[in-house]
Amino acid sequence: MSINTPADGAVLPPGPVTVSGTASVGQGQPVPSTALIYVLDVSASTGAAVPAGCSGDQNGDGLLNTIIDCEVLAAKTLNNEALSPGTVGTIPQVGVAAFANGAVTGDVGPAAGDQLITAPDADEDGTGGHDVDQVLNSAFIATANLAGLHQFTEHNIPCCATNFAAGITAATTVAGQASGNLRKIVVFLSDGFSTGEDITGPLAAVPADVDFFTFAVGQGSRCVVPANSLQQIADATGGTCTEVPDIANLPNILPGVINSQLTSLTLRVDGGAATPITNVTPPLPRNGPASVNYTANTGALAAGLHTLCVTANGTDGGGPGSVTDCHTIRINAPPVVDAGGPYSGQEGTPVAIAGSVTDPDGPSLTTGWEVVPVSGVDPGATCAFGNASALSTTVTCTDDGTYQLRLRVNDGVNPEVVDTATLTLTNVAPAVTITAPPNGSVISRGSLVTFTAPFTDIGTNDTHTCTVDFGDGSPVVAGNVTEAPGSGTCGSSHAFTVLGPHTVLVTVRDDDGGSATAVLTVIIFAPAEAWAISANGLVTIPKTPDALCPPNSDLTQVGLNVPGVASVNALNARCTLDRATGTTVATSSVDGASLLGGLITISTIESTCVADANGVRGSSRVGTINGTPIGTGSGSISIPLVATVFFNQTVNSGGQLFQHAIRVQTLLGQEIILAGCRVF
Structure with a gap:
């Protein structure tokens, strides 16, 4: 008997446990501990013919294929079979008895006196056959009101009833000579029913180590329960009763009393009731030598130690017996896991998480976090743990939304246990x-x-x-x-x-x-520029002084004299940029001027250009032209046959603003500008 799974000491999860293994019978070294006593019914009815036959005339009485022939052949077959398994050893352990109206014990050896026990393969007379076979062959039925055994000493029995009580007593006497054996088997054959002798006393005298296996041979015999029956003999002595209606099968059936057989398997859990194991391949019972595989399931087992025992039950020449293999296993409770939560935080920011695990019976734990998006999470988002194997750690995800945190725990025995928690992350603005x-x-x-x-x-x-x-x-x-x-x-x-x-x-x-x-x-x-005088045409006067901004510039010149063109006093040009407001202011002035050889005289000449958040604008003022007051208004004065004097003139050209306090245009194409500024 062997339990293969679960292994002894195995640690398993709660629930049913599958137990499997092998069982065998007839494959070990047998113990020669069994004696056999062959008891033949030699009453007159055993002379009846058996239609199917039993290999002719076994007992040499000249009658072929009779019941007694089948009994003899069956006993000899059993004796030969006893030599093979080894449970009936080669020491004196077999004997013979016969009964009719009375009973006799057989002399199974050639030595003087009655030898009640011999070895199954003994050949003391040197004839080349087994001595016990000779005794069996000598069984005879009533021909002259006597029956019995001829060999080695002739013993006669009165004819012609069936006296079970006498047969029991004779068999008990022979069994008593088989000393040193643990078990003594009496094979008790009868083709009829007892003629009424009380068998209670003889059965009471049967020792506990003697088992009667009775056989109801033919149609005229049965294993019935009433008193003085073959069934009563078997029940009282620990044997069985077998009906053999087809007498010709008796030689095939009788050896079964010593054949090994695996009869059943049972499972016990923690010493509880034995449960039959039915999933056996090949199915039971199974005659030996044989080996089978079995599988059985326990009920649901709770955490703790449990003992599983499988018992193989069987029988052989040594009698019924059993062998048990037990394995102790531990049922391991799964860990209790709590992922904690719910958790909340911000995307891109580590969020502290803390799970807990309770597992008092170990043996070891592996833990791991994982996170999966649930809703509101954009594709491509990822999460990372500070330490995914630690119960207390952090998780950082690259996107907001709702996630599911899963804490997985495995104790190496039970299926993985998972608990979940919700992680909600809000968006963080860039x-x-x-x-x-x-x-x-x-x-x-x-x-x-x-x-x-x-x-x-x-x-x-x-x-x-x-x-x-x-x-x-x-x-x-x-x-x-x-x-x-x-x-x-x-x-x-x-x-x-x-x-x-x-x-x-x-x-x-x-x-x-x-x-x-x-x-x-x-x-x-807007950049700006201011200058006091400039001229183009026959005579060119560069812008003088010329103030540009940025950078800020403030220029002054005492005067300028270009004969025939202009004579001016105190020239000023200033340009500034206010970097706080972006305002540029360009101003220019001339204290007084005499132009074209004195034909034109002008006083107090000044211009201003401004560019700021309110726009671009220019203004100018002229005191007098040839004595005529001017002010800030714009206009012109013609000098006949010489020139035109334009005053307070604002010009927008090419995206630029020009402001000229005085611009003189001669008929010969000469241009003179006094107090000019521009924004560009």
């Missing part, structure tokens, strides 16, 4: 700055300005868009985004036409609605 141009940059009107706004986002799975409001009344535009996970740049270019300070707003939005805005101020200005 952060943005403007790195170009520098804040407060002063920029010339019309120049193309490139804005660069780098941004970061701890939600590294987010994607972004951006807009730029230039603060000059122009439409808000979408910026160009270049990005990698977690960072990027918003870029845009713009040419400002409106002068003055402008607050530029760069707004970056992530795909979850979070936004951030960076603010930058740029100051837009």
Whole structure:
């Protein structure tokens, strides 16, 4: 008997346990511990013919294939079979008895006196056959009111009844001579029923180590329960009764009393009731030598130690017996797992999580976290644990939304245990700055300005868009985004036409609605220029003095004399840029001038050009021309046949504003400008 699974000491999860293994019979070394006594019924009825036959005339009485022939052949067959298994040893362990109206014991050896016991293969007379076979062959039935055994000493029995009581007593006497044997088997054959002798007394005298196996031979005999029956003999002595209606089968059936046979298997759990094992291959009972495989399932087993015992039951010449194999196993309770939670936090930020595990019976634990998106999580999002094997750790995910945390625990015995918790992460807005141009940059009107706004986002799975409001009344535009996970740049270019300070707003939005805005101020200005005098034509006078801004410039010249053209006093030119407001102011003045050889005299000449958030404008003032007061109004005075004098003239040309306090245009093409300024 062997339990193969579960192994002894195995640790298993709760629930039913499958027990499997092998059992065998007749494959070990037998113990020669059994004696055999052959008891033949030699009553007159055993002379009846057997239609199927039993190999002719066994007892030499001249009658072929009679019941007694079948009895003799069966006993001899059993004797020969006894030599093969080995449970009936080669020491004196077999004997013979016969009964009819009475009973006799057989002399089974040639020595003087009656030898009641001999070895199954003994040949003391040297005839080449077994001595016990000779005694069996000598059985005879009544021919002259006597029956009995001829060999080796003739013993006669009165004819012709069937006296079970006498047969029991004779068999008990022979069995008593088989000393030293653990078991004594009496094979008791009868073709009829007892003639009524009380068998209670003889049965009471049968020792406990003697078992009667009775055989009801032919149609005239039965294993009935009433008193003085073959069944009663078997029941009282620990044997069995077998009906053999087809007498010709008796030689095949009789050896079964010593054949090994595996009869049943049972399973006990923790010393409880024995449960038959029915899943046996090949099925039971099985005559030996034989081996079978079995499988059985226990009921659900709780945590703790359990003893599983499988018992093989069988029989052989030594009688019934059993052998048991037991394995002790431990049922291991699964761990109790709690993932904790629910948890919440922000995308891109480590969130502390803490699970717990209870497992008092071990043996060891492996733990691991995993996370899966549930809702509101964009494709491509990933999560990372500080230490996925630690119960207390952190988890960081690259996108907001709802996730499921799973804490998996395996104790190496039970199926993996999983508990879940909810993780909810909110979106984190990006952060943005403007790195170009520098804040407060002063920029010339019309120049193309490139804005660069780098941004970061701890939600590294987010994607972004951006807009730029230039603060000059122009439409808000979408910026160009270049990005990698977690960072990027918003870029845009713009040419400002409106002068003055402008607050530029760069707004970056992530795909979850979070936004951030960076603010930058740029100051837009228009360059300007101021000069006191200039001339073109037959005579050229460069702008004198010439003040440009930026940078700021303040120039003064005492006077200038160009004979025949102009003689001027105290020339001033000044140009300034206010970098805080973007305002440029260009002013020029001439204290007094005499032009064209004195034909034109002018006093108090000055001009101003201004460019600021309110626009671009020019103004000028003239004291007198040839004695005529002028002021700030614009107009012209003609000098007949010489020139035209234009005063307080504002000219817009090519996107520039020109302001001339005095512009003289001669008929010969000479141009003279006094106190000019421009914005460009």
